Every structure is written in C-alpha cells, then in structure tokens.
Amino acid sequence: MDNIEKLDKVTVKFAGDSGDGVQIMGEQFGNVTAVVGNDFATLPDYPAEIRAPQGTTYGVSSYQIQFAAYDIYTPGDNPDVLVAFNPAALKVNLPTLKPGGIIIANEDEFTEQNLRKAGFESNPLEDGSLNSYRIYRVPITRLTLEALKEEPIGHREKLRCKNFFALGMISWLFSRPLDPIISFLNKRFASKPEILGANIKALKAGYNICDTMEIFPVHYQVPPARLEPGKYRNINGALATAYGLVVASHKSGLPIVYCGYPITPASEVLHILSALKHYGVISIQTEDEIAAITMAIGASYAGALGITGTSGPGLALKIESLNLAVMAEIPLVVFDYQRAGISTGMPTKTEQGDLLFALFGRPSDSHVIILAPCSPSDCFWTAIEAVKLTTKYMTPVLVLSDQFLIHSSEPWKLPELENIPNIEIEFRKNPEGFYPYIRDEKTLARPWVKVGTPGLEHRIGGLEKSHIYGNVSYDPENHDLMTKLRAQKVQRAVQDIPDVQIMGPPDGEILVVGWGSTYGHIKAAVELANSEGMKVSMIHLRHLNPLPKNLGEVLRKFKKVVVPELNLGQLSYVIRARYLVDAIGYNRVTGKPFNVSELLSFIKEEYKGLKTH
Amino acid sequence: MSTLEKQIEEKTYKPSDFKSDQEPRWCPGCEDYAIIKAFQTALAELGIPKEKHAVISGIGCAARLPYYMSTYGFHTIHGRPIPIATGVKIANPELSVWVITGDGDGISIGGNHLIHVMRRNVDINILLFDNKVYGLTKGQYSPTSNKGTVNKSAPFGTIEEPAEPVALALASGATFVARTSAAYVKHLTELIKEAHKHKGTSFIHIYQNCYIYNDGVFDDFTRKEVREERNLILEHGKPLIFGKNRDKGLRFKNGRFEIVEFDPKNPPEDLTVHDETNLSLAFALSKLYWPEYPVPMGIFRRVSQPSFEEMLYTQIEKAKERFQTDIAKLLYSGDIWEVR
Structure with a gap:
C-alpha cells in the first residue's frame, strides 16, 4: 500500500538548462498546488541569455516554490527537494539545498562532458560527496524516450517532453492530481495534436513509473491551507x-x-x-x-x-x-x-x-x-x-x-x-472662470481639459507658467510660488494615504521597517522572531512619497528601528533625513529576495544588542 | 452630417481668429512670422473649429509658435513633439494634430521619432522649419547646415555633410512629403491645406531664413529675382519645367537628371513627368540642390495608405467582436479554486 507522510511546509526547486522547460514545469506545479488548496509563493530565476550554451552553470534556469498547509509569505530560503536536470543545475543549487534534502537527478545528463562543463572533477552521484542528501538517480531522458517510442514525433520533440515526465514524477511524490496539467496541455497544444499526445503520455509515464519502479519510498501530502474563504486564482x-x-x-x-x-x-x-x-x-x-x-x-x-x-x-x-x-x-x-x-x-x-x-x-x-x-x-x-x-x-x-x-x-x-470603487474623473467643460492653472483648494490640482473641448483652448508647456493664468512667466515671485505649489500638491496626496499599521506590539523594543516587494520576507522573519520569544514589531510602506502622516510618530515609539532593503540603505537615508531617527540598515544586493533566516539572524543580533545596553 | 461637419459649416474663420492674446517674441524680420501667418490663414480657410486643433512643438525658435495660436497647444521638450503628437492623435483621432519642429529639434535630437512616425503613418502634420542653424542657443551649426558653414561652434567651417530632410522623410516611408520656403507664403498656405487633407503623416520641409545667425542662406535660390530660374515647382502629371521663360527642363537619364534647354513653344517630349506616387523619382528629386540643379519645391510624394490610428482602432474593434469583453471574467480567467 501507499506510504503517505504528511508535511506542513515544503520548498521544491526545479533546475535545468534554460531550454529544458523548467519555467513552464514550475508554473504548472504552482497551478496544481493552488488547486489542491495550499498556500504558496514562487520564485522563477533564469539567465539573461535566451539559450545559454547547454550544460553551463551560467545557463541554469530554475523555479522555486514553497507551499504549505498554512499562510506563508515567501518562496522559501532553502529547497527541501531539488530536481536537477543536469550537473550544472546541481552545482549551482547545491549550496542552498537543505541539509538532508532530496535530490532527484537526471542521471542521463551526468556524462563526463557535462560534469566537466559544470566544474565537477568526478561524478557527485557516485563519489560519495552527496552522502548527506537523499539522492534519487532517475534516467529521465531514457525513460521519456522509451515512453514515447511509438509517438509520431521527432527525436528532438521527444526530448523536449522530459520536463513533463519529471513533472509527472513530482506530482506523484506530492500526491497531486494530473488533470489540471492535462487541461493546460490541451489548451497549449490544441493545434499540435502529436505534441499534445506526447506530453500527456510523458506526464502520465512519469507519474506511473513512480508506482511501478517504486522510485520513492513515500508520497508526501501537504494538507490544504486555511485561507480566508473565497474564490482564488494564482x-x-x-x-x-x-x-x-x-x-x-x-x-x-x-x-x-x-x-x-x-x-x-x-x-x-x-x-x-x-x-x-x-x-x-x-x-x-x-x-x-x-x-x-x-x-x-x-x-x-x-x-x-x-x-x-x-x-x-x-x-x-x-x-x-x-x-x-x-x-x-x-x-x-x-x-x-x-x-x-x-x-x-x-x-x-x-x-x-x-x-x-x-x-x-x-x-x-x-x-x-x-x-x-x-x-x-x-x-x-x-x-x-x-x-x-x-x-x-x-x-x-x-x-x-x-x-x-x-x-x-x-x-x-x-x-x-x-x-471596487469607481475612480471619479472630472474634466473641465465650463469656460466660465476657466484658467489653465486655477487650482482645486483641497488637492491643488489644476483642471484637466480634454483637447477638443470648445471654449477652453489654452497652451501649456515646459516653460514656467504664471499662477492661475498659465501664460509664460519669468516673474521671480511667481516661479517661487509655482515651485512651492507643485511640491505642496504632491504632499497633499497624504490625505488619500492610509496611516501605517503596526504589526506586533504597538511600541517598545524594535521596529522593522520595510517597503515594496520585501514584505513577505520581512514578515516571515519577524513572525519567526516573535515565535522565538522576542518582541519585534513591523510596518511596511506602500507609499514612499508622500509618506504616511503617522510615520514619524510610529518610528519614535521604538527604541530601535531596523530597515531591511535590497539596496545600500535608501529608505534608511530618507528616514534619517526626514525624522532624525537612527535607522539601522540591513542591506543586501545579491539580485535575489532576502534570505529569511539571514534576516532573522540580523534581527536577533539587533535585539540582543538592545538587551545588553 | 457629423457634428464636426456641422460646426465647420456654421463657422467661418478669419486668420486673426487663430491668434492668441500673447505677443510673438521672435526677432524682428524673422521668417517665422511669415510661417505663422500662412498657418493661421490655412486654418481659417480649412474652417475646422479651433478647439479641434492641437499644435504640439518641441524646443527651438519655431517651437514657441503654439503660444501665439488660439487653438490647443503644447510646447514640450527638445526633440519630442512627434511622439507627444502621436499620443494625442491615438487618444483622440478626431483631432487635427500639428507638429511644429525645426532642423535641430526634428532632424537632430528628435531624428529617431521622425523615422518612426512616418513608418507608422500616424495622421499628423509636421511642419519642419529649416533655417540650417541653432538660433535659440545663439548660432551653432545644425544637421542641415551647408558644409563649410562658419559659425560659433564651427569657427573653421563645418566638415559634415548636411542631412536632407525630404530625403530622410521619403526613406522613412512618409506618405506626404512637400517642400517650400517661408518666402513663398501663398505656396506654403496651399501646402498646409493639402497636408491637412492627407490621411497619414504629412511632412512639409520649410526653408526659413534666420536673419540673425544665418542670414541669406537661401538667397541664392529664393530671392525674387532668381526664384523662377532656380526653383523647380513640382506639379503632379506635369513635366519638370522651370525657368523664367519656361525654357528649361529635367530629363532622367542613366540614373541622374540632366538639364535640357529648349524653345518654350516646343518643349521636348522626353522630359520627366512628375508623379507623386513614384518613390524613386521623388528620392532623386530630393537630392537636387543649387547650384548644380534648381531646388524642387512642392509635393514630392503623396500616396494613400491606411493610417496608424485607423488600423489600431480596427484591431481593437475586431478583437472585441472575437473575444469576450467582460472584465469580471478577465479576473476569473485561469484556474480558480474555492476555499470554503
């Protein structure tokens, strides 16, 4: 009988040459993950070269996905499972693989030439260097070709089906249904029935072979996450x-x-x-x-x-x-x-x-x-x-x-x-009392006139304009006024910007301030810090100009303000300049999102520093 | 009858109706005054309500023109009036959109846009004021300056071949290309009206004298006394004849033009006949310049092709017929699952 092991969180990474179809495989695995109700986040990573030379480390394309039985915020730091289509994919991704993690390697590609290209001196699948991992050597290329022996397509086309063969295997490993993938293939290859048939066959073969050859000792199952009720899509x-x-x-x-x-x-x-x-x-x-x-x-x-x-x-x-x-x-x-x-x-x-x-x-x-x-x-x-x-x-x-x-x-x-509320747009139509730079009292906005509106013909341009009337003006006081009005107008938008909400304790020890796309990673690190008994709060900025009006007040409620950014300290600079708050930066520019455990360590150090003062 | 046609019928305009309340600030004697006069006259004669005109300029002396017009106007940045005008036309194809540019703005810093607007055939009208010098920045050589021109940035004379705007426009696939001089106000007025009638990008290359920094650069062929001898007026379907006495003509032979002199009562039959649809002929004509040849003026090329915005909106309409247009369904496209 099937041996099923329940997990609550897994990170899987698919990696191969940029022509191996890794991205599409990852996307499809993501869609199936969605359909079974896990929460998830994905991180596609690919080289700038469209088809880098095969087998090279710089040509490796990958797709990482973390999925869980509860809310998660990031694609995961370290994969539990790595599917490596060639030695280069293994070489590049091994350093981040979790200790004791699973490696599924396409052993057909571990040829002497490919090993050399990837910089291996001997075959890592054989030399014992991967003993601390669970390795599954699968001849994915040969098995795919074997499964498609009878298919009326060329050798190259058959080789291109190996991503769906591997997807079949992974679907088995994580107890996933194949139907959503099949319906995707039906749409994608509707006009190419031979290619469609071959891909479906490869997918099923990959799935079935796990049963018949007993490649893996167990299946894994990640129960659905308890997301808020409603309809979802990826x-x-x-x-x-x-x-x-x-x-x-x-x-x-x-x-x-x-x-x-x-x-x-x-x-x-x-x-x-x-x-x-x-x-x-x-x-x-x-x-x-x-x-x-x-x-x-x-x-x-x-x-x-x-x-x-x-x-x-x-x-x-x-x-x-x-x-x-x-x-x-x-x-x-x-x-x-x-x-x-x-x-x-x-x-x-x-x-x-x-x-x-x-x-x-x-x-x-x-x-x-x-x-x-x-x-x-x-x-x-x-x-x-x-x-x-x-x-x-x-x-x-x-x-x-x-x-x-x-x-x-x-x-x-x-x-x-x-x-979703309507966006109210008001075009000026009434010529009475109209001037191009007359301003709304509340927003300081000038009127928007559709070109073609009778009676409102006017001229605008890059030269400084007189307040209200909008004629070209070199008047010194007017320029001073207009420069200030333009700046003030932007600041007026603060009336449409919500206050920042503190997540965690409302005041106290340490506040982590982030902005933009790092929200998930920072939130994951802060939650871990709190689960380890620290008192860490966070705010996250979606509005950088103007800044929310309560920001200064919030910053001053904490002893320490930590600002993680994927740059050398740009928001920290703004916070210091604007609020005279000594923001401490955590700055990484690796081209990748934060590593949650590294960020957590930084927060811990800062927290410890506070306690020893 | 559309509302626009009704308005045209009801309103009659005088050239002065197209003047704004701002006093033009070009140098006294500048030929830009002549060009704006021709432009205002042409717009009055076209009779389109003035709110339907958008006049878009870049940077340079010429680019101040929109401020002096009573239509909608936008004085933008250096080299970019063409894409801005394209945006205006795309957003509202009903508008009559004019670009006011110069040899620096249109051929140098904005040269890329000139190529692409013509390739696309956006229905806008481009008036390029060519004074062969940077005037507003006080006298540097421009991409159209004659080779050897001496001025502030070329004290030893320029060593660059000048760009030829008409040739550039033709090479870029323009569907309406014309040339005249600011000295020929009537001709210019007529060309502006023709440009407006043309569906697709219209390009008028206007020689314009800069009295301060490049005075007299066109005198060799635009002075009253020599005009007829040294200009070739292009007329569709008519032989290429010029001269005060209509006694000279052009014959295209072995890939080049030769000048033929004849008795005006008995012109030779093998003179080249102008054909606005013949691109090779237009291109050959665009390379003629004084003193080797008379300078051609008039419409070099005029062909009918669908305009960019017309094709753009047709594509949108066709897509609407083919696919569903319910936005709620767009959000719900893809695999949907429900959490209860």
Missing part, C-alpha cells in the same frame, strides 16, 4: 499589474494608452496588455524609451490615461519627459520594474535600488507621488491606486515594482468587480 505581479490597469480604466471610464519599449523585466506587462485589446486597451510598442513616455504624456494631455513601464536604464532615459509631465501637471503613471545593478547590471535579477532615484533623480525641485506594491497580488491594487492619485492630483505617479514581483506568484483572493 497570480504573478505582471498579470496583476495589467489587470489592475484594465480595471482602473473601467472604473474611471478612461481609455488607457500603455506605451513601452522592450526592456527586461518590464516587457512582460507590455505583452499581457497587448493581448487585451478586446478590453479596449491601447498598447503601443514605441521606438525608444523616450517615445514611450512622451506618447503617454500626449495621450494624457488629450484626455486619455497615459501609462508607461520600464526598468532602471529606461527610467533614466525618461527623466526629462517625466519632468515635463510634472511641469505641465497632467496625469501619467510610470512603472519602474526595478532590476539589479547599475547600467545593464543583472537584468533578470531583482533589487530595490531606485528609491532615491525616484525621489530625487530629476533636475530642480521636482516631486512625484511614489507607490510600491508589496506582493504580486498587491500589484493589482497599486495600479488602481496609481490611476486614482494621478488623476486626482494631476501629477505623475511613479510605481516602484520590481523583477521579483513581476515573476513571483501567489494565491489571490479574487475581488468582486462591483465592490
């Missing part, structure tokens, strides 16, 4: 952003014009929106980054909603145009999907390096509203909020998303569309 940050924009368009009645130039990792969102034309989405792939933002500005000027998305290098190119939108005071949403490093850096890795750039990286005193989503599904809500704020305050909103959020996925409790 969502990553790219999809959530795109859906958020479509909903914002619907709720505001404004057509969206999303303009982008291909750049990693922002292109994902451009791809998704380009396929949503039936929802009225206008998406334009432009000739360069500057055209992307200026077309969006043109669209907003005319009365639609201009949006652009990019990453660091592209944002640098857009800055002069961004300042035009600040000066002209028109709506514009700019998504910066931050990636690692200066210049080209590490385009497929994550970082939070653009906060100070977003805050200060423009000539003169130029301020924009800055938001940062804190999880993949929060990208949905942030997109809607960005549209609301940019149209209400008539000033650009910059959204600091990142590479991790774009690709990482989690279960998302689906909202009811009718429960």
Whole structure:
C-alpha cells in the first residue's frame, strides 16, 4: 500500500538548462498546488541569455516554490527537494539545498562532458560527496524516450517532453492530481495534436513509473491551507499589474494608452496588455524609451490615461519627459520594474535600488507621488491606486515594482468587480472662470481639459507658467510660488494615504521597517522572531512619497528601528533625513529576495544588542 | 452630417481668429512670422473649429509658435513633439494634430521619432522649419547646415555633410512629403491645406531664413529675382519645367537628371513627368540642390495608405467582436479554486 507522510511546509526547486522547460514545469506545479488548496509563493530565476550554451552553470534556469498547509509569505530560503536536470543545475543549487534534502537527478545528463562543463572533477552521484542528501538517480531522458517510442514525433520533440515526465514524477511524490496539467496541455497544444499526445503520455509515464519502479519510498501530502474563504486564482505581479490597469480604466471610464519599449523585466506587462485589446486597451510598442513616455504624456494631455513601464536604464532615459509631465501637471503613471545593478547590471535579477532615484533623480525641485506594491497580488491594487492619485492630483505617479514581483506568484483572493470603487474623473467643460492653472483648494490640482473641448483652448508647456493664468512667466515671485505649489500638491496626496499599521506590539523594543516587494520576507522573519520569544514589531510602506502622516510618530515609539532593503540603505537615508531617527540598515544586493533566516539572524543580533545596553 | 461637419459649416474663420492674446517674441524680420501667418490663414480657410486643433512643438525658435495660436497647444521638450503628437492623435483621432519642429529639434535630437512616425503613418502634420542653424542657443551649426558653414561652434567651417530632410522623410516611408520656403507664403498656405487633407503623416520641409545667425542662406535660390530660374515647382502629371521663360527642363537619364534647354513653344517630349506616387523619382528629386540643379519645391510624394490610428482602432474593434469583453471574467480567467 501507499506510504503517505504528511508535511506542513515544503520548498521544491526545479533546475535545468534554460531550454529544458523548467519555467513552464514550475508554473504548472504552482497551478496544481493552488488547486489542491495550499498556500504558496514562487520564485522563477533564469539567465539573461535566451539559450545559454547547454550544460553551463551560467545557463541554469530554475523555479522555486514553497507551499504549505498554512499562510506563508515567501518562496522559501532553502529547497527541501531539488530536481536537477543536469550537473550544472546541481552545482549551482547545491549550496542552498537543505541539509538532508532530496535530490532527484537526471542521471542521463551526468556524462563526463557535462560534469566537466559544470566544474565537477568526478561524478557527485557516485563519489560519495552527496552522502548527506537523499539522492534519487532517475534516467529521465531514457525513460521519456522509451515512453514515447511509438509517438509520431521527432527525436528532438521527444526530448523536449522530459520536463513533463519529471513533472509527472513530482506530482506523484506530492500526491497531486494530473488533470489540471492535462487541461493546460490541451489548451497549449490544441493545434499540435502529436505534441499534445506526447506530453500527456510523458506526464502520465512519469507519474506511473513512480508506482511501478517504486522510485520513492513515500508520497508526501501537504494538507490544504486555511485561507480566508473565497474564490482564488494564482497570480504573478505582471498579470496583476495589467489587470489592475484594465480595471482602473473601467472604473474611471478612461481609455488607457500603455506605451513601452522592450526592456527586461518590464516587457512582460507590455505583452499581457497587448493581448487585451478586446478590453479596449491601447498598447503601443514605441521606438525608444523616450517615445514611450512622451506618447503617454500626449495621450494624457488629450484626455486619455497615459501609462508607461520600464526598468532602471529606461527610467533614466525618461527623466526629462517625466519632468515635463510634472511641469505641465497632467496625469501619467510610470512603472519602474526595478532590476539589479547599475547600467545593464543583472537584468533578470531583482533589487530595490531606485528609491532615491525616484525621489530625487530629476533636475530642480521636482516631486512625484511614489507607490510600491508589496506582493504580486498587491500589484493589482497599486495600479488602481496609481490611476486614482494621478488623476486626482494631476501629477505623475511613479510605481516602484520590481523583477521579483513581476515573476513571483501567489494565491489571490479574487475581488468582486462591483465592490471596487469607481475612480471619479472630472474634466473641465465650463469656460466660465476657466484658467489653465486655477487650482482645486483641497488637492491643488489644476483642471484637466480634454483637447477638443470648445471654449477652453489654452497652451501649456515646459516653460514656467504664471499662477492661475498659465501664460509664460519669468516673474521671480511667481516661479517661487509655482515651485512651492507643485511640491505642496504632491504632499497633499497624504490625505488619500492610509496611516501605517503596526504589526506586533504597538511600541517598545524594535521596529522593522520595510517597503515594496520585501514584505513577505520581512514578515516571515519577524513572525519567526516573535515565535522565538522576542518582541519585534513591523510596518511596511506602500507609499514612499508622500509618506504616511503617522510615520514619524510610529518610528519614535521604538527604541530601535531596523530597515531591511535590497539596496545600500535608501529608505534608511530618507528616514534619517526626514525624522532624525537612527535607522539601522540591513542591506543586501545579491539580485535575489532576502534570505529569511539571514534576516532573522540580523534581527536577533539587533535585539540582543538592545538587551545588553 | 457629423457634428464636426456641422460646426465647420456654421463657422467661418478669419486668420486673426487663430491668434492668441500673447505677443510673438521672435526677432524682428524673422521668417517665422511669415510661417505663422500662412498657418493661421490655412486654418481659417480649412474652417475646422479651433478647439479641434492641437499644435504640439518641441524646443527651438519655431517651437514657441503654439503660444501665439488660439487653438490647443503644447510646447514640450527638445526633440519630442512627434511622439507627444502621436499620443494625442491615438487618444483622440478626431483631432487635427500639428507638429511644429525645426532642423535641430526634428532632424537632430528628435531624428529617431521622425523615422518612426512616418513608418507608422500616424495622421499628423509636421511642419519642419529649416533655417540650417541653432538660433535659440545663439548660432551653432545644425544637421542641415551647408558644409563649410562658419559659425560659433564651427569657427573653421563645418566638415559634415548636411542631412536632407525630404530625403530622410521619403526613406522613412512618409506618405506626404512637400517642400517650400517661408518666402513663398501663398505656396506654403496651399501646402498646409493639402497636408491637412492627407490621411497619414504629412511632412512639409520649410526653408526659413534666420536673419540673425544665418542670414541669406537661401538667397541664392529664393530671392525674387532668381526664384523662377532656380526653383523647380513640382506639379503632379506635369513635366519638370522651370525657368523664367519656361525654357528649361529635367530629363532622367542613366540614373541622374540632366538639364535640357529648349524653345518654350516646343518643349521636348522626353522630359520627366512628375508623379507623386513614384518613390524613386521623388528620392532623386530630393537630392537636387543649387547650384548644380534648381531646388524642387512642392509635393514630392503623396500616396494613400491606411493610417496608424485607423488600423489600431480596427484591431481593437475586431478583437472585441472575437473575444469576450467582460472584465469580471478577465479576473476569473485561469484556474480558480474555492476555499470554503
């Protein structure tokens, strides 16, 4: 009979050459994990090279997923199970594998040549170096070819089915149903029946072989998590952003014009929106980054909603145009999907390096509203909020998303569309008393006029304008006033920004302050700290400019303020400058999200330091 | 009758109706005054309600023009009026969108956008003021400056070949390309109206004298006394004839033009006939310049092709017919599971 072992939390990592189909395998495993009701979080990781030379360590692509019978916040630090399609995948991922963890290796690929390419002197599957792990050597390539012997497809196509063979094995190992994967394959290969048949056969063969060959001594089962009741789907940050924009368009009645130039990792969102034309989405792939933002500005000027998305290098190119939108005071949403490093850096890795750039990286005193989503599904809500704020305050909103959020996925409790509030848009139509720079008393916003409205013809531009009347002005006092008004207007948005909520004790010893995509990792570390008896509180910022109005007061309630960031201390800098609070940074720039146990150790040290004082 | 047509019928405009309350601040004697006059006259004659016009400029002397118009106007940043105008047209295809640019703004810093707007055929009208110099920054050579031009940034004379805007536009796939001079206000007015009628990107290359930094650079062929001898006025379907006495013509032979002189009463039959749809001919004409050849003026190329925004909206409409458009269903796409 089946030997079933119950687990409450597991991290699995699939790793192979970038052509091995590891990402699709991971995504499908994620979907099945969702269907069986576990909570989960995923971390895809792939090289910048599209097809790096086979068998090399720098060509390794991987997909990590943590799933659990309770709420979890991160894709896990150290995998319990590693599926390695070749020696390079083993080499790269072995250092993070949990001691005593399971390695499932495709032994067919452990040839002398591949071992050499990966930098192994002898075969680790044979030389005893992996004795502290549980190794399962499976000839995945040969078994796949054997299973597909009769299939009417070529040798290469057969080889490409080995990811689904392995997925079949893992599905057996974790007691997963195959049906959701089969229905995915049916959709994906609807027009290629031979490929469809072969993949389904490989999937089933992988599953069945675990029974017949008794590869693994046990199956594992992770019971469903107790998530809040409701309907759920799996969502990553790219999809959530795109859906958020479509909903914002619907709720505001404004057509969206999303303009982008291909750049990693922002292109994902451009791809998704380009396929949503039936929802009225206008998406334009432009000739360069500057055209992307200026077309969006043109669209907003005319009365639609201009949006652009990019990453660091592209944002640098857009800055002069961004300042035009600040000066002209028109709506514009700019998504910066931050990636690692200066210049080209590490385009497929994550970082939070653009906060100070977003805050200060423009000539003169130029301020924009800055938001940062804190999880993949929060990208949905942030997109809607960005549209609301940019149209209400008539000033650009910059959204600091990142590479991790774009690709990482989690279960998302689906909202009811009718429960999402409308975004009220008021176009000025009445010519009486109209001036282009007359301001709303509460928001300081100037009126938004659709080009084409009779009687309201006016001129705007990058030159300084006179207060209220909007004519070109070099008057010294006027410039002083207008500069201050533009800055004040951005600060007025604080009235639409909720206070920060303290998680944990409301005052006392230590407060951990995070922002953006690190929410899950920080929360996991803080919860662990509290479960070990420490008193640690946390707050997480989704609004970076303006900052929530109670932030200073909250910071001062704690003896110590710790700020973990995936940069060299940018929020710490802001907190020190703004509130004169001695923020202590925990700063890592590895291109990866935080390692929860490392962060926990840091918090522990800081906590100990407090106690010894 | 659409509302727009009704408004056109009801309203008649004078050129002065297109003047704003702001006093133009170009240098006295600047030919930009002539261009804005032609522009305002053309708009008045077109009769479209003034709120339907959006005039978008970049940076440079020319780029101040929108402030002096009573239409909607946006004075933007250096080199970028074309993508901004594209955004305006995409957001509201009903608008009549004008780009005011110059040789620095349009050919140098914004050169990339010029290529791509023409390739896309967005229905906007581009007026490129070419004075072959950077005026607003006080006299540096521009990408169209004649080779050997001496000025502040080229005290020993430029060593660069000038860019030819008409040739660039043609090479980029423009569907309407014309040239004239600010000295020919009537011709310019007519071309502006033709440009507006054209569906797709219209490009007018306008020679414009900078009285301060490059005075007289076009005099060799635009002075009244020499105009007819040294310009070639392009007319679709008509032979390429020029000269005060209409006694010279162009013949395309072995891949180049030769100038033929003849008795005007009896022009030779093998003169090249202008054809606005012939790209090779247009391209060859665009390379003609004084003193080797007369300078061609008029419409080099005019062909009908679907505009970018037309195709964009057609694609959206077709997608709406093919796929479901319920946003709630979009959120619920993919595998859904329920937690009870």
